[in-house]
Amino acid sequence: MEKKEAPKSSLDALVSLCKRRGFIFQSSEVYGGFAGFWDYGPLGCELKRNIKESWWRFTVRDREDVEGLDASIIMHPAIWKASGHLDTFSDPMSMCKGNCRKLMRADQIWDVFGDSAIKAALEPMLGDAGKIATWCKGKGKAVAPGLYTVQHPEYLEAIFETLKGVTDVKALFVLLATPPGEPEALPCPNCGGVMTEPRPFNLMFKTVVGPVDDPSNVAYLRPETAQAIFAEFPNVMVSARQMPPFGIGQVGKSFRNEVTPRNYIFRSREFEQMELEFFIKPDEAVELLCGHVAPLTPETDLSEPQADWGWECWHKYWVEQRKLWLVRNGLPADSFVEYWQKPDELAHYARACVDIEYRFPFGTQELEGIAARSDFDLSRHQEHSGKSMEVFDEPLKLAVKRLSDDEKAAFRAKTVAAWEARGKTAEAANIFLDRLFEGKYIPHVIEPSAGVDRMALAMLCNAYEEQKLVDDKGREDVRTVLHLAPAIAPVKVAVFPLVKNRPELYALARDIFKRLQRRYNCFWDETGAIGRRYRRQDEIGTPFCVTVDFDTLEKDGTVTLRDRDTMQQERISVDDLIRKLDDLILG
RNA sequence: GCGGGUGUAGCUCAAUGGCAGAGCUCCAGCCUUCCAAGCUGGCUACGAGGGUUCGAUUCCCUUCACCCGCUCCA
Numbered sequence: 226m227e228k229k230e231a232p233k234s235s236l237d238a239l240v241s242l243c244k245r246r247g248f249i250f251q252s253s254e255v256y257g258g259f260a261g262f263w264d265y266g267p268l269g270c271e272l273k274r275n276i277k278e279s280w281w282r283f284t285v286r287d288r289e290d291v292e293g294l295d296a297s298i299i300m301h302p303a304i305w306k307a308s309g310h311l312d313t314f315s316d317p318m319s320m321c322k323g324n325c326r327k328l329m330r331a332d333q334i335w336d337v338f339g340d341s342a343i344k345a346a347l348e349p350m351l352g353d354a355g356k357i358a359t360w361c362k363g364k365g366k367a368v369a370p371g372l373y374t375v376q377h378p379e380y381l382e383a384i385f386e387t388l389k390g391v392t393d394v395k396a397l398f399v400l401l402a403t404p405p406g407e408p409e410a411l412p413c414p415n416c417g418g419v420m421t422e423p424r425p426f427n428l429m430f431k432t433v434v435g436p437v438d439d440p441s442n443v444a445y446l447r448p449e450t451a452q453a454i455f456a457e458f459p460n461v462m463v464s465a466r467q468m469p470p471f472g473i474g475q476v477g478k479s480f481r482n483e484v485t486p487r488n489y490i491f492r493s494r495e496f497e498q499m500e501l502e503f504f505i506k507p508d509e510a511v512e513l514l515c516g517h518v519a520p521l522t523p524e525t526d527l528s529e530p531q532a533d534w535g536w537e538c539w540h541k542y543w544v545e546q547r548k549l550w551l552v553r554n555g556l557p558a559d560s561f562v563e564y565w566q567k568p569d570e571l572a573h574y575a576r577a578c579v580d581i582e583y584r585f586p587f588g589t590q591e592l593e594g595i596a597a598r599s600d601f602d603l604s605r606h607q608e609h610s611g612k613s614m615e616v617f618d619e620p621l622k623l624a625v626k627r628l629s630d631d632e633k634a635a636f637r638a639k640t641v642a643a644w645e646a647r648g649k650t651a652e653a654a655n656i657f658l659d660r661l662f663e664g665k666y667i668p669h670v671i672e673p674s675a676g677v678d679r680m681a682l683a684m685l686c687n688a689y690e691e692q693k694l695v696d697d698k699g700r701e702d703v704r705t706v707l708h709l710a711p712a713i714a715p716v717k718v719a720v721f722p723l724v725k726n727r728p729e730l731y732a733l734a735r736d737i738f739k740r741l742q743r744r745y746n747c748f749w750d751e752t753g754a755i756g757r758r759y760r761r762q763d764e765i766g767t768p769f770c771v772t773v774d775f776d777t778l779e780k781d782g783t784v785t786l787r788d789r790d791t792m793q794q795e796r797i798s799v800d801d802l803i804r805k806l807d808d809l810i811l812g
Numbered sequence: 813g814c815g816g817g818u819g820u821a822g823c824u825c826a827a828u829g830g831c832a833g834a835g836c837u838c839c840a841g842c843c844u845u846c847c848a849a850g851c852u853g854g855c856u857a858c859g860a861g862g863g864u865u866c867g868a869u870u871c872c873c874u875u876c877a878c879c880c881g882c883u884c885c886a
Binding site for chain 2: 260487
């Protein structure tokens with residue numbers, strides 16, 4: 226049997242298979258489709274469900290330090306104010322229609338212009354039409370490639386006289402940027418191109434809560450599941466009797482009004498996330514409790530969480546856990562890359578962020594991210610809601626009590642210095658320390674956040690193979706196989722009667738099917754030749770096919786179990802089959 | 813949002829200003845003792861709207877969707 230050396234799927238072949246076999250359909254197809262939305266068919270919804278269940282078991286249920294949550298999709302709009310999602314995108318925005326496509330707040334265009342290379346170039350030339358014309362035909366091509374007079378220097382003649390009289394750099398810029406006959410427009414300060422009319426721009430979907438369609442009733446569909454976890458942090462911690470380090474996991478839909486949904490289900494407007502917010506003690510608390518914070522080195526044993534771990538160990542731990550999950554679910558370690566964001570790429574609140582990127586056919590793209598977000602989110606919610614997000618840690622208070630005044634002063638001095646080195650104020654550090662010495666702190670958070678849909682896509686891409694086979698008679702044939710991990714495969718086992726026109730054989734196969742069906746998602750197929758039935762299952766990734774034949778009926782009751790990947794068969798009793806499947810599916 | 817391309821059956825693709833065709837799939841039947849066998853029969857399509865025309869799947873316009881490139885991705 227040839228092994229999978231064949232080039233990875235072109236996405237087209239996979240898209241076609243997914244539609245033909247009922248994995249994924251375009252939303253609202255009978256009405257011409259609806260960009261950015263997808264429907265999962267009979268097999269697709271099983272696949273997605275399996276991915277989510279595997280994540281949930283691994284992240285929540287198999288652990289004692291993670292709790293689950295299923296929060297509402299529409300929440301108090303103040304949540305998005307606190308998180309910063311609302312401010313960033315609620316202002317009118319203009320986009321450059323020229324080369325650079327920059328998107329910026331309409332009221333800030335002139336501010337940006339004030340610092341721009343274009344302004345610096347134009348200002349000294351004010352009133353000198355000849356110089357300006359020369360610039361447009363020369364250096365301007367590099368500085369302002371989108372400027373109308375740079376692209377159409379012949380127009381300079383028509384405005385040559387006007388140019389002489391312009392004494393204001395903004396007016397000059399507008400004149401050079403405006404095509405003849407067009408109304409004067411604000412040009413792009415970055416490239417000189419024409420900007421779109423300012424439009425309200427919000428990547429959150431808006432809706433109205435209550436029957437009255439009034440701006441005061443506006444609410445938003447959540448653009449991420451994380452904020453609900455932060456908002457419910459105190460409730461979950463208290464009701465579940467947890468203390469940091471512990472996490473809250475959630476799987477659910479999120480919505481983003483993406484500018485360009487593309488690459489099949491990779492970026493859609495409605496999508497599903499699997500997010501864990503893992504709350505940890507600040508490093509300072511760990512140090513007070515343990516006397517030190519474990520350093521993260523290549524030798525650090527990350528298999529079991531330890532009390533002396535600081536955020537670095539915890540962050541790395543979750544990176545490793547996530548990779549372990551990916552590999553267990555069928556994505557080989559060499560199919561994805563781990564990208565550690567550089568310090569200048571990090572959001573201001575993040576201390577570290579790792580993207581796990583999968584090699585999709587359309588490029589290497591983010592599959593999930595594991596961010597160390599400090600106490601940013603909980604602090605913001607404490608600030609905006611007025612409700613405490615602090616944890617009271619009695620052992621910490623006792624540990625502080627045991628310190629002498631000198632030791633406390635030394636700890637304070639060391640901490641203040643460390644905070645100042647990170648660009649924070651001594652005042653902030655002292656406020657934090659005052660609370661910490663009382664045993665109180667806002668937890669920090671490690672956030673592994675994965676997209677269900679892109680996970681499904683990665684697993685499908687990885688699983689897809691077109692195998693060239695040659696049969697006994699030398700005939701060539703192509704076998705399409707999805708090598709999905711058994712735990713992820715939509716159908717676990719298919720049951721066939723070898724022939725359907727022998728009533729006893731048929732009835733026995735039905736019995737076996739019914740028995741298996743109580744445990745797994747099974748498939749019954751009695752039509753067509755047996756080989757065709759195997760191939761149908763190969764194409765949807767069913768790991769096992771069970772055929773009931775005359776030996777089952779007349780000899781020992783064993784069935785044949787056929788393996789999807791090797792196409793090999795073995796005879797096995799139904800009880801052994803169940804044991805084997807339990808083992809493969811439950812891990 | 814811009815530029816280029818594409819929309820015909822479940823899938824992959826033809827042809828055509830005048831009855832829209834194939835292969836595969838699917839369904840029914842016959843046959844069938846393990847890898848897409850064979851035979852017979854069957855279902856199913858011109859993305860949507862408007863215009864030109866005696867007549868439009870074909871030409872034109874608009875729109876929707878998809879693909880490629882730019883852009884965006886808090």
